[in-house]
Amino acid sequence: MNIEIKDIQKRFGDFVALHRINLAIRQGELLALLGPSGSGKTTLLRIIAGLEQPTSGAILFGGDDLVGQSLRERKIGFVFQHYALFRHMTVFENVAFGLRVKRRRERPGEAEIGKRVRRLLDLVQLGPFGGRYPSQLSGGQRQRVALARALAIGPRVLMLDEPFGALDAKVRKELRRWLRGLHDEMGLTSVFVTHDQEEALELADRVVIMNGGRIEQIGSPESVYEQPASAFAYEFLGNVNRFECTISNGEAVFPGGTISVSEDVVHNGGEAIAYVRPHDIEVFSGPAIAALPATVRYISAAGPLAKVEVAAADDRLIEIELARPVLRALALKVGSLVHIRARKARVFRRDTEPSPGEALSMRGEGRYPEQATPPAPMWHI
């Protein structure tokens, strides 16, 4: 069943948390709402789930408007960021809760409840843990109990608020893969909120990038990563080098050099910002056409890609990622003189771009405090 979100607006006093959001969630897809703290993603999720009422707008669920409907009628499985398990109930009773509170004529018998709960516990690989209390479980196990509990009501949609936020890196990765498998297996429509771009890009069928209560971009992980629609999206999705420049004859000109620009050319003489991903920079040991001289400041060779920081002529730092064989072939050392060239750059007009100060000031003001990912490093050249 498709969910259509129409003109949803939400205010908290003077603060506008959501500006006229329009979004269609397709049957069977796994959708990520991605954005920094305070971008409105959790508010949007809670509004769809009915935990919060929108100031205006409609949510159509296969044609019915959900706004004003009770949570019971919505039948949306919601997994809370901190799980919100019932601490005084065993795992079994937690999962059974949604079945036990059904109206009498819809409520399954005790034997049927037991059967369904056991099936769900097996599904989340917690079969032997039914008799435990939440406080006796690890974070990952609690998360799976929360999931089983949400699935018990046979939800039309599954919604997850920062589902992996409170878990350590290894568990997070396992659980992510497992959740993807579960989603595919059950054919559910799922929406999850995250501030972790890697998580969104890896897990979701489509990613909705949100910023300041607005949707910046909607697309597949490949398309949003490869073709960010805005400067914000570009900066938010992965590390980036940022060059404030002016455009002149198809080149981005900035103090200390130029980058040739092949796409999205801003009109001649326009103020712009050119973004270059660290892995889109070529490094030469000697001079090369259109390459800038730079000095290697820092090399970190741990991991599949080596991270190299070089200082350009005006002393500003540029981040580069190199495959390790390339690093070895160049025989780079801290202090080496190199020449660098952008393989690919993306240019946005400067006035359309939220200033970094503004973007940063959004952090910590959100209604739902969360761990902010550090902003992508930005180097001004």
Place this chain on the structure above:
Amino acid sequence: MAAETKAPASGPAPASAAAIDEPAWVRRLLIAVGLVFIGLFLVLPLVAVFVEALSNGIGAYLAALRPPDALAAIRLTLLVAAIAVPCNLIFGVVAAWAIAKFEFTGRSLLITFIDLPFSVSPVISGLVYVLLFGAHGWFGPWLVANNVQIIFAVPGIVLATIFVTFPFVARELIPLMQEQGTEEEEAALSLGANGWQTFWRVTLPNIKWGLLYGVLLSNARAMGEFGAVSVVSGHIRGLTNTMPLHVEILYNEYNFVGAFAVASLLALLALVTLVLKSLLEWRFGHELAASRH
């Protein structure tokens, strides 16, 4: 043992095994002071009550509890507690719920007012009711005209007791409910529970221990309250005397055995309350620990 003991140069007794431990003599002194204080100020008076009550033998003790006035005082005390405690239980839960789960104007005012009975003298709490409902009070003429008696009657005693014991349940629950937040209630609602089911199945089980403590404390105070009740009661023997008031009357009449017999009964009720609390803590300690985090 001696090898790992490092006595501080100035310390007279080289006894502490770990750096953070106090020297043994300090420990012993502190424990002794604590025990002596408790013995002197808490245990001894309690023992004295029972000793005095039983000084003429168990027969005299039981006889002292048998006069109709004494029985009336016991009945009245139990009646007042039986009305005041449930009232404060309901009100305490409602107030704590409102304060912990909602943001509204007047919230901090409500928190302040809940503490009021703790900060004003019980005598004043009693006088307030006399001022409101007494014959010369604000509602006095209307009450007289309609033949309703509040002051110098059971309703006044109940009102004064409710006032005095008002904060116990709410005070116990507010921090607990604030700490627990609203996420579990939201989860229950999202799973299809209605408000009533959410309260009975999620909220109440989560606060039941705090609630029980609040009720026990509130009950102990309701039965033992003297000041406020004394002002509104009128001391009519057999009608408006609660146990504490009855104790005072007997004492003033030099009926020491009688006074201490009734007092011992009151003390016994308090002791039962404490034992009950400890028993429950011991029996459900594990569950209690789980519900606290």
